[in-house]
Amino acid sequence: MTDAVLSLRIRRQLPDFDIDVALDMGCEVLVLAGRSGCGKTTTLNALTGLIPLDGGRISLEGRTLHDHAAQYSVPPEQRGIGYLFQNYALFPHLDVAANVGYGLFALSSVQRAQRVEAMLARLGISHLRDMPTRTLSGGERQRVALARALVTEPRALLLDEPLSALDVQSRAYVRSELGRILRSLTIPTIVVSHDIDDARFLGDRIAVMDAGRIVQCGTAEELAAYPATRFVAEFVGVNLVDLPAADGTVTQRIAFDPWRVRLSREPVNQRCAWRLHLVDIARSGGIVRLRLEGEIAIAVELPLESWQSEPFTLDETVYAVVYDNDVRSLSANSLA
Incomplete structure (x- = not known):
């Protein structure tokens, strides 16, 4: 990306694998996604300067924040990066206004109060101003933490699993509100998530991370249409099937979406049809998810x-069919 606002090339050795991330982004929301333990939070901590690096360079708006070769690194508090931690890291003995204004120590008390009031109003939490944070709901605590991250007017924003602490009942509403707020910003924003639904909803792009490396970056539609690796396909919920020739060699690798599969109790004469067993049933809202x-x-x-x-029952034999116009062909050698 030639017009990158945030650019990072970072390397850090870990016990099980090495972090090796190259990423360029503009004023957009990018979701850094992947399974737990793949290096997402470590990447955020490296970007903010909370942990040392073994190599690489970070720049924001043309300003160098870290250059390992030059042994140069800007302290975390001077990088201009807002950070919403996974556990929100609010001070339980302080009220909402004091939490939000905690990082504004360089301002006068009048300036600090004005900045805090404006941010509380922007996020719709002015009514919580004098409440202790320990009395707040999960969604309210998240917005207070976000207000604290934004009130310093950062040049970039990082959010580590911002929805993971919420219960199922409030998650959808808070995700919608968070998406609205993030889309109103005009700074590079990175959201860490292991949930594909959150990634689809919040991100302009999704960077899928596996064992310390970004294996594919694109829109949710691009990742689902042509996944670069088998892990990406599994993460975005796309089915991958190898169609063998008579001698057992792979002739074609196909991808198709779970909602494109038709089920029958009778055999179906189609190229992409299989006799399978139903091994799992799970309901999510108005959708029933099956594993065959x-x-x-x-x-x-x-x-x-x-x-x-x-309805079908567990352990029942089911015929699954996908019609040719619902199948995407991939190179047999394209996926690991």
Whole structure:
């Protein structure tokens, strides 16, 4: 990206693998996604200067924040980066206003109060001003922590698993509110998440990380249409199947979405049809998610209404079919 606002090339040795990340981004929301323990939070901590690096360079708006070769590193508090920690890191003995204004020590008391009031109003939490943070709900605590990260007027914003501490009932609403706030910003914003639904909703782009490296970066649609690795396909919920020739060699690798699969109790004469066993059933809102295994293993998503009209049972034999116009062909050698 030639017009990158935030650019990082970082290397750090870990016990199980090495972090080796190259990333350029503009004024956008990028979700750094992947399974737990793959190096996402370590990347954020390196970007903010909270941990040392073994190599690399970081720049923000053309200003060098870290250059390992030159042995140069700007202290964390001078980097102009806001950070919302996974546990929010609020001070329980302080009220909301004091928490939000904690980082404004360089301002006068009048300036600090004005800045805090404006930020509370911007995030719709002025009514919480005098409340102790220990009395707040999860969604309220998240907005207070976000207000504290934004009130210093950072040049970039980092959020580490901002929705992970929320219960199921409040998660969708808070995610919607968070998305609205992030889209109103005009600074590079990185959100760490291991949840593909959060990544799809919040991110302009998604960078999928595996064992310390970004294996693919693109929009949710790009990742789902042509996943670069098998892990990316599994993460975004795309089914991958190798179609063998008569001699057992792979002739074609195909990808298809779980909601494109049709189920039947009778055999179906199609190129992409398999006799499988139903091994798992899970309901999520208006969707029923199934896991089928046999000669292949695939995920299936059905509307709740369709499932209720013709339910299947665990361990039942099911015929799964995907029509050719719902299949995307990939190179057999394209995925690890």
